[in-house]
Amino acid sequence: MKIKVIVTLKNGVLDPQGKAIQQTLNGMNFGNVEDVRQGKYFEIEVKEKDEKKAKSLVDDMCKKLLANLVIEDYKIV
Amino acid sequence: MRSSVIIFPGSNCDRDMDVALKKFGFKNQMVWHNDQSIPKSDLIVLPGGFSYGDYLRCGSIASKSKIIKSVIDFANSGGLVLGICNGFQILTETGLLNGILQQNKFLNFICSNVYVKVKDKQNKYFKDLKKDLLELHIAHNEGNYFCSDDELKSLEDNSQIAVTYCGVDGTENEATNPNGAIKNIAGIFNKNKNVLGMMPHPERMIDKYLSGEDGSLFFKNILDNFK
Numbered sequence: 612m613k614i615k616v617i618v619t620l621k622n623g624v625l626d627p628q629g630k631a632i633q634q635t636l637n638g639m640n641f642g643n644v645e646d647v648r649q650g651k652y653f654e655i656e657v658k659e660k661d662e663k664k665a666k667s668l669v670d671d672m673c674k675k676l677l678a679n680l681v682i683e684d685y686k687i688v
Numbered sequence: 689m690r691s692s693v694i695i696f697p698g699s700n701c702d703r704d705m706d707v708a709l710k711k712f713g714f715k716n717q718m719v720w721h722n723d724q725s726i727p728k729s730d731l732i733v734l735p736g737g738f739s740y741g742d743y744l745r746c747g748s749i750a751s752k753s754k755i756i757k758s759v760i761d762f763a764n765s766g767g768l769v770l771g772i773c774n775g776f777q778i779l780t781e782t783g784l785l786n787g788i789l790q791q792n793k794f795l796n797f798i799c800s801n802v803y804v805k806v807k808d809k810q811n812k813y814f815k816d817l818k819k820d821l822l823e824l825h826i827a828h829n830e831g832n833y834f835c836s837d838d839e840l841k842s843l844e845d846n847s848q849i850a851v852t853y854c855g856v857d858g859t860e861n862e863a864t865n866p867n868g869a870i871k872n873i874a875g876i877f878n879k880n881k882n883v884l885g886m887m888p889h890p891e892r893m894i895d896k897y898l899s900g901e902d903g904s905l906f907f908k909n910i911l912d913n914f915k
């Protein structure tokens with residue numbers, strides 16, 4: 612079963628790459644871009660048929676490795 | 689004093705560290721990350737570099753490698769653990785040190801000499817150090833120290849801030865902050881001050897003809913405090 616995870620910086624944590632992308636977009640005449648936050652996307656193939664169990668495993672992975680909870684939030688989608 | 693330098697795939701300051709430690713009289717050994725245990729040591733060093741190509745987050749993969757359990761046990765039993773640059777990043781990822789090193793504020797790789805102020809001397813690294821300011825070298829892309837407000841307060845309350853970036857006259861402000869680190873933090877301790885992580889490289893400042901010798905003071909001081 613494939614589980615998808617998105618990891619993003621927490622609100623309030625400076626995202627210099629997002630800022631640079633936003634400024635570039637603004638410079639390309641996408642003037643209505645007010646903010647960009649950059650994140651990471653994972654597709655994890657888990658050998659597990661029960662979706663609930665698979666997601667709970669991935670949740671554990673997020674806490675232990677995929678996200679650093681000091682600055683990042685994660686969302687299993 | 690016996691030391692061990694851990695080598696991860698992608699470490700690149702391990703041999704410089706070996707040269708520096710031996711120059712001042714440490715009996716140093718190199719330890720591969722996949723080894724089960726660490727030889728008897730008084731100091732363990734996690735060197736600079738790009739362990740595992742900085743994949744996922746700097747230091748995150750190395751922080752789960754086989755040898756790390758021995759490093760954590762050694763640290764928890766009071767042993768001296770020093771992480772330089774990538775080693776500092778690994779220490780924050782293991783949880784031995786608070787916070788995290790984020791990408792530099794202006795998205796640039798910084799390679800330059802800096803001055804750092806020694807903020808605490810009640811520890812085995814800086815006790816009785818003759819100088820308060822050291823000229824050291826930094827070379828990093830992710831050295832922008834960040835932690836929560838609560839963690840920062842706790843670092844300050846327990847005097848866990850080890851070194852901060854400053855000017856040649858000791859001024860700490862935005863102009864003397866190369867990477868955006870909060871409170872100009874360049875290095876911190878754990879609560880017991882046996883674990884030290886810092887971005888600057890003392891091992892690159894051990895030769896008066898090539899660089900400067902403030903790194904020499906740092907290593908000699910650790911030895912003096914051990915005697």
